[in-house]
Amino acid sequence: MSALLEMKNVCLAYGEGNDKTEVLKDINFTINEGEFVAIVGFSGTGKTTLINLMAGLLEPTSGEILYKGKALNGPSSERGVIFQNYSLLPWLTVGGNVNLAVKTIFPELTAKERRNLVEKYVDMVNLLPAIDKRPKELSGGMRQRVSVARALSVNPSMLLMDEPLSALDALTRAVLQDQILEIWKEEKKTVVLITNDVDEGILMADRIIPLKIGPNAQLGPNYQVELARPRLRKGMNSDQKYKTLRNEVIHYLNKIKEQSETLDENKMVLPDVMPITA
Amino acid sequence: MFKQKLINAFELSGLTWFIPIIKLLSGENPKEQGAEILRMLGLPIIALSAFFFTWGYLSTKIQTSVGKLPSPVFVWNQSKAMIANYRVELYKKAQYEKFEAIRSSIAMQMDKNVNSPEIQSLLKDIDGVKTKFSDESEKLNEQIAIGKEAHEASVSAVKEKYNKPEFYVTSDDGQPLKDMDGNPQLNREAVDEINLASEQKYMVYEMGIVQVLNDFSSSYGSLASRVSKVQKYQNEIDELTATGGDEKKLAKAEKRKQTFLKLIRKETAYSGNGSIIDYIKLSIITVLFGFAIAATVAIPLGIICGLSTSFMTAINPLIQVFRPVSPLAWVLITIQIVDGIFVGDLALEGDVFKNTFLHAGITVALCSMWATLSNTALGVSSIDTDYMNVAKVLKLNWFDRLFKIIIPAAIPFIFTGLRITLGVGWMVLIVSEMMATSRGLGWYIDQQYQNNKVESLANIIVCIFIIGLVGACLDRIMYTLQRFVSFNDEVSA
Numbered sequence: 001m002s003a004l005l006e007m008k009n010v011c012l013a014y015g016e017g018n019d020k021t022e023v024l025k026d027i028n029f030t031i032n033e034g035e036f037v038a039i040v041g042f043s044g045t046g047k048t049t050l051i052n053l054m055a056g057l058l059e060p061t062s063g064e065i066l067y068k069g070k071a072l073n074g075p076s077s078e079r080g081v082i083f084q085n086y087s088l089l090p091w092l093t094v095g096g097n098v099n100l101a102v103k104t105i106f107p108e109l110t111a112k113e114r115r116n117l118v119e120k121y122v123d124m125v126n127l128l129p130a131i132d133k134r135p136k137e138l139s140g141g142m143r144q145r146v147s148v149a150r151a152l153s154v155n156p157s158m159l160l161m162d163e164p165l166s167a168l169d170a171l172t173r174a175v176l177q178d179q180i181l182e183i184w185k186e187e188k189k190t191v192v193l194i195t196n197d198v199d200e201g202i203l204m205a206d207r208i209i210p211l212k213i214g215p216n217a218q219l220g221p222n223y224q225v226e227l228a229r230p231r232l233r234k235g236m237n238s239d240q241k242y243k244t245l246r247n248e249v250i251h252y253l254n255k256i257k258e259q260s261e262t263l264d265e266n267k268m269v270l271p272d273v274m275p276i277t278a
Numbered sequence: 279m280f281k282q283k284l285i286n287a288f289e290l291s292g293l294t295w296f297i298p299i300i301k302l303l304s305g306e307n308p309k310e311q312g313a314e315i316l317r318m319l320g321l322p323i324i325a326l327s328a329f330f331f332t333w334g335y336l337s338t339k340i341q342t343s344v345g346k347l348p349s350p351v352f353v354w355n356q357s358k359a360m361i362a363n364y365r366v367e368l369y370k371k372a373q374y375e376k377f378e379a380i381r382s383s384i385a386m387q388m389d390k391n392v393n394s395p396e397i398q399s400l401l402k403d404i405d406g407v408k409t410k411f412s413d414e415s416e417k418l419n420e421q422i423a424i425g426k427e428a429h430e431a432s433v434s435a436v437k438e439k440y441n442k443p444e445f446y447v448t449s450d451d452g453q454p455l456k457d458m459d460g461n462p463q464l465n466r467e468a469v470d471e472i473n474l475a476s477e478q479k480y481m482v483y484e485m486g487i488v489q490v491l492n493d494f495s496s497s498y499g500s501l502a503s504r505v506s507k508v509q510k511y512q513n514e515i516d517e518l519t520a521t522g523g524d525e526k527k528l529a530k531a532e533k534r535k536q537t538f539l540k541l542i543r544k545e546t547a548y549s550g551n552g553s554i555i556d557y558i559k560l561s562i563i564t565v566l567f568g569f570a571i572a573a574t575v576a577i578p579l580g581i582i583c584g585l586s587t588s589f590m591t592a593i594n595p596l597i598q599v600f601r602p603v604s605p606l607a608w609v610l611i612t613i614q615i616v617d618g619i620f621v622g623d624l625a626l627e628g629d630v631f632k633n634t635f636l637h638a639g640i641t642v643a644l645c646s647m648w649a650t651l652s653n654t655a656l657g658v659s660s661i662d663t664d665y666m667n668v669a670k671v672l673k674l675n676w677f678d679r680l681f682k683i684i685i686p687a688a689i690p691f692i693f694t695g696l697r698i699t700l701g702v703g704w705m706v707l708i709v710s711e712m713m714a715t716s717r718g719l720g721w722y723i724d725q726q727y728q729n730n731k732v733e734s735l736a737n738i739i740v741c742i743f744i745i746g747l748v749g750a751c752l753d754r755i756m757y758t759l760q761r762f763v764s765f766n767d768e769v770s771a
Contacts, residue, residue, distance in 0.1 A: 057667055075671045087664040090765035091686040100682060104672050136765060154672070 003066075004033045004158060004190050005054060005079075010063035012049055023049050025216040027063070029209070031192060033157075036184060038193045038201035039219075040249065041211030042257065047194045048084065050211065051162045054192060055081045077105045080151030082161040086143040088135040088150075095131040098122055098150050105154040121153040122146075125179065141172035145179070152183065158190040166196060174233065177204060181230075198249050202242060203231055210253055213260040220256070223249055291758040295319060345470045348736035352474065356736035357743075359479040364553035366486030373494050374548050380404065381501055385543045388505070392512045392535075401505060404498045411498075415491040418484045425481035436475040440468035470732075477733045497546070504538045511535035552717060558744060561718035564635055565700070565707045565752075568642025572699050575643070576650035577692060581685065583651070584658025601648040605706040609641040609713045616640065637714030638707060646703035650695035657691025658684055690764040697756035704749045719745055 010027040013020050023046040031037050041047050052058040053065060056075040065072040067079070075081075088097050098118045102109070109117065122131050125145035135143055144164055151159060164180075165173045181204055184191055195201055201208045202225055210220035227241060236242050281304050288296045298314035301307075330350050337349040348356070380400060387396045445468040446454040455463040464472070514531045518524065550556075583590040616636045626632045661684055669683045711720025723741050726734035 052667075055671060057670055075673060077671075077673060079671075081667070081671045083664060083667065085664060087668050089665060089668065089683065089686070091689070100674075101672050104674055104678065134765065 002033060003030045004035075004068060005192075006030045006066040007053070008064050008066070010053060010060045010065060012046075012053060012058065013061045022061075022216050024053070025218055027053075027219055029219055031158075031190060033190055034188055035207065036191045036193070036205045037207045037209065038195055038205035039209050039211055040195055040198055040201050040253070041217075042213055042253070043196060045211050045213050046217045047196075047211055048162055051081070051160050051192065051194055055079055055160050057081075077154040078156050079158045079160055080154060080156035082144070082147050082151045082159065082164045084163045084166065086135070086140075086147045088143055088146055090135050093132050093134055094122060094127055094138070094146050094149075095119075097135070097146055098153050101150050101153050117153065121149040124152065124183065125149045139172075141168050141176060144168065144176060148176075148180065148183070152187065156189070158192070159184075161191065161193045163194050163196065165200065173200075180204070198246060198253070201225075202227070202245060202249070203233065203236065208245075208249060210249060210256070212256050220252060290761050291754060292761070293754070341466075341470075342732075342735060344730055344735055345473055345732040348474075348732055348739060352478065352732075353736045353739045355479055356733065357740045359482040360554040360737070360740060362483035363486060363551075364555045365483055366490060367550060367553040367556075369487060370490045370550065371548070373490055374546075377494055377497055377501075378546065380498075381542065381546070384501070384505060385539075388508065388539060388542060392508050397505065397509075401502055404502050408495055408498055411491045411495045415488045415495075418488050418491075422481045422484050422488065425484070429478065429480040432478070433472070433475045436472055440464060440471060474732055477731065479733075501542065504542050507538045508535055508542070511538070554722070554740075554744070557717060557719050557722045558748065560630065560635070560716070561707060561711065561720070562748065563630060564638050564711070564716060564718055565642055565703050567635070567639040568646065568707070569696075569700050569703050571640065571643035572647035572650060572703065573696060576647040576695070576699070577654050580651045580654025580692070580695070581658050581680075581688070583655035584688070585680075585684070587659075590655060590659075597648060597651065600644075603645070605641055605645045605709045606713065608644045609637060609710045612640045612644065613637045613714055632716075634714050634716035638710040638716040638718065638720075641710040641714070642703040642707050645706040646699040649698035649702060650692065653691045653695025653698070654688060657688030657695075660691075661687045690760070693756070693760040693763055697753065697760055700752050700756050701749065704745075704752060708745060 007027050007029040010024065010029075011022060012024040013022040015021055027050070039047060039050065049058065053060055056072050056079070067076075089100070092100060095118050098121055099114060102114050102117050106114070106117070119128065119131065122128055125148050127142060127145055127149065130138060130142060135146065138146070144167075147164070161180075165176055168176065177200065180191075183189070193201070193204060198208075205225055208223040208225060210223075212218045212220055223245060225245065227239070227245075281300060284300055285297050288294060288300070295315075295318040298311045298318060302311040302315065334350050337347040337352075340347040380403065384397060384400050387394055387400070391397075441462075441464075443454065445464050447463040447465050448454050457463050511531045511534050515528060515535065518528045518531065579593075583593065616633055620626050620633055620636070626636065665683050665687055669679045674682065707718070708720035708723070710716070711718040712724040715721055715724075719741055723738050726737045726741075
């Protein structure tokens, strides 16, 4: 297997001089074609920044990002992004949102071919009955499925998902997890999933990488998930391998959390005052 | 379902007080909906009655420079008189068209043969119309006489009421002063009340119609006499040519015949006085014209401002300086510029598009465009980064980015701006019409002000209500549009 995307010593900082905050530091990461990698971390650690770098929406301050061995140059339709807050255009219908993507990537298609393609992807996420509805009229889960359909419709080789399911209720989440896995298997995509849910990572990914807490966030060690697919939620809880891995990852995350709290020099010191009770 | 659709429509337009009525009519929990109707309709009615009561009370107390402040009843009668005038105007227009039709067909027939049987039958028609007119006006005059009697009775009742020593003006030694007719001189309160009573309008419609009937009766009369003159001279000419008469006489008769023919052929001008409906129409057309100019200038400019901070920085001082300028200042310079451009042969003359219309319309645009400009700029510049990220990931080109992402995202802001623009424009319009003498509501108010009568004051009050109602309707329309185009439901009422 060859590396599809590589990040070498990637740093990202905002601001200049004294105001400079390094969000990510020395990120080294490789993902192979067809692989499903989950990056887990606490909120506010720079996960979205990381996915924006991979998508090409942000440029690294230093270091390099290679896609198929070549330096990454801005966003591309080869890497579809599924944003955390769906980012659907509210003035377009479900079909319209997908169509906008299809139209820009395949301008040579006729209106009818385009329509067929749009229907195919909307059908893939089981939303064909809602194709003429506007995002406002859809539930959170349905909106995220539209977002998935839009990302898939441009036929990317890689899918970058930024906490796609974190805003959904547990049941909808499980349904969508299965749907995403099915698409991954059938369409043979390479997937990077950002999540704050270790279980979700273990259930879906081939490999889990924790992200340390920023500023200066770095990637932690790789945890290979050597569980046979399809992984069934029911059997998981009693699976010994699953339990061990889960404990390891959670233990690691807790450790870095403690470390960051003791290391935090900027922690606000509360003044030593007491309310006047007399 | 039809009911739900209706409810949604009312909700969209903000006319929410109709909703309980619909629910009640469809038999939905009468008690609850009844209470809702009482709350939504009852409370405004209470407030309105309190307002009219206060007005009624103040009208007995407040002294204006032209007399007592008109009471709600007086103003109501005045508004009915305005409507009557409008109906008279419509009638007059219809009569004018009929008259013109007859005149032009006579003129056409006369070009062929001045003594044709068609002309005779047309003349007969004219006679018929004249008889009908005189019958009608006779009937109306009877009605008017009755109305006049009632009016005079009420005036003399008021006069009687105030013809008491406590209302007499007395000299220093306590003796009542006499006016020129030897009657006791009344104090100001009594004079005002008597004036108010005698200025009360009555039989406005009937009197107006009688006037129109008389006018057209005489027009038909002079038309018929011109026709007979032409026929007379034609007969003379025929006779002279048959007998080989005097050349000079022949020429003279021909010349006279031609003079009258010319008069018959000439189209008569319509001399309308204009009515309140015409003023309202012109005002609405003017404000929409100004609004259209404002929108076509402000939206593109606002988009450019929103896209380019440099451009925004460049023109911001201009916006800040021009925005607070009063319409009174703009209208004067607009008048001079427009009159400078559309001068001589270029001067605009038409029912709507004349110079004065342009003065008012352009002033509206100049004063009201700023809200749309700054709202559009804000909408474009504050576009959600998520949408821009989508645009980047999809690699939309500049054109698609602008028309598929940026402008749609800014539409709610643009419409908020347009709503403010139309509201400001309507306010500015009245002042501009006063100054520009464009024949809309503002001009009419100014005319009434110059009249200096209690009656005119009442007309102004009627106009104030009309301006308010039209303004509220325009705002409602914009509000509905705004709700319609906004993809999230956050619109302030």
